[in-house]
Amino acid sequence: MSLTFPLTRNAQPKTADQVASVLADPGFGTYFTDHMAVATWTADEGWSGSEIRPYGPFQIDPAGAVLHYAQEIFEGLKAYRHADGSIHLFRPEANARRLQTSAARMMLPGLEVEDFLTAVTELVRADAHWVPEPEGEKSLYLRPFMFADEVFLGVRAAQRVTFSVIASPAGPYFAGGVKPVDIWVTDSYARAGAGGTGSAKCGGNYAASLIAQYEGYQHGCSQVLFIEATGKDRVEELGGMNVFLVTADGTLITPALTGTILEGVTRSSVLTLAAELGLDTDERQVHPDELFSGIREGRIVEAFSCGTAAVVTPIGSFRTVEGEWRLPENGLPHTMAIRNAILDIQYGRVPDTRGWMRRVV
Ligand SMILES: Cc1ncc(COP(=O)(O)O)c(C=O)c1O
Structure with a gap:
């Protein structure tokens, strides 16, 4: 009942x-x-x-x-x-x-x-x-x-x-307008492991991620990107958001759901909306070296994180103990188009063609 x-x-x-x-x-x-x-x-x-x-x-x-x-x-x-x-x-x-x-x-x-x-x-x-x-x-x-x-x-x-x-x-996540954030890629700490609780939204995951977040603060970053714990060969997600990379030829790449990543509602909405914005999508494993060399060699031109609290947050750079990989300052056309597309639906500024909004009042 x-x-x-x-x-x-x-x-x-x-x-x-x-x-x-x-x-x-x-x-x-x-x-x-x-x-x-x-x-x-x-x-x-x-x-x-x-x-x-x-x-x-x-x-x-x-x-x-x-x-x-x-x-x-x-x-x-x-x-x-x-x-x-x-x-x-x-x-x-x-x-x-x-x-x-x-x-x-x-x-x-x-x-x-x-x-x-x-x-x-x-x-x-x-x-x-x-x-x-x-x-x-x-x-x-x-x-x-x-x-x-x-x-x-x-x-x-x-x-x-x-x-x-x-x-x-x-309130708005970005009080003074949307600004790219710098992301710390932690080598010291893991958020989840195979068979663990990474795909569950349980408080313990967040307690375990705090130390990496503070490591990030010490390096001038506001958020942390976690790498797969054992082989260190897969980009996973941020402490409280999923991550997307945008390639020069208009493909949105996001780490596949391997059981260690939280399946974000925003992530799934971005994947659905991408096609309408003329972007291909690719859910797969992303090696950290592919991320760094892709930025250095111009194949990755934008990156953003996404989640309910901040919607879509442009990423300005990824930092590690070895250096910094800065994304081009190109006005973030795809990131902002995706951000606005989601906000337009959420605030009812465009018709809700997918039945995503549930009226309560
Ligand atoms: C670890 C983690 N990943 C991703 C997300 C994004 O999920 P959603 O888009 O459902 O807010 C969140 C936020 O809840 C999170 O805590």
Whole structure:
């Protein structure tokens, strides 16, 4: 039976002035709306207690399993307000299915796609006034997540789990206009290995990537590109985004999904949109040397990363301990065309011919 998420209204919501002041400059991941979705699963009873309730802390026992064994997964998607005031989600079914894939890998319970969609939809409806106006590429970021909250110490799958969705207004990733970013290619740290959790969206992957990110900061880079752990012979992805290379003859190359890479919803959308923009696509293994020599010899003319938070981010250079490979400053025609094509769909500036947008308000 499908879950419902009845609303218990927050008796002390933020005032209209407080919401307006947050929406004027939301940043990212700092402010949260008045409500949250919650449901609980137990091995005996399945899912129950689903509701939208006032945003507030969970009570977690010190022996709560997630605090010790990191049995946790999450998702990220956005709600966009269109010019006519309506509010839409971008391909939320893809996030629902990815949560199921992550859950299966981490021995967490499955949540039906329909239940995921109801939770997200009802939360956005309850907090619709928190979805910013479309100007300036603002949106409401939604964070569904699931964690083991059974009280026990011991390495086994938890028998009690919480699913929740919280929402946070998001400003434009590039406040002063889109600028290419420099990427650190780490030789010291891996994000995932064969048989590991690289294709699941679990918190532990991100904890493990932090040290490489800080290594990148020390080299003047804002993001890190991970290379396959064992043979060091495959480019994989960034800490929180997939990567694309654009060749001089108009082909988009992106690392194939080998089980160690997260299958980004943006990545899959870029691959679909490429054909309409006159670009060929090539999903395959990319050796780091192919990347570096391709830039040096002019075969690779643009590179970008992509994900829900930043949409499409042009890459200015790749750096390693051995040197820097800088992409030409050519105005990034393909990168910007792809970026604009996705944003136009998300903000309803062009017709949604693929049924990617789901209207919730
Ligand atoms: C490791 C990783 N790769 C790729 C992505 C991009 O995925 P999406 O386009 O679904 O946001 C993300 C963001 O969720 C990520 O964390």
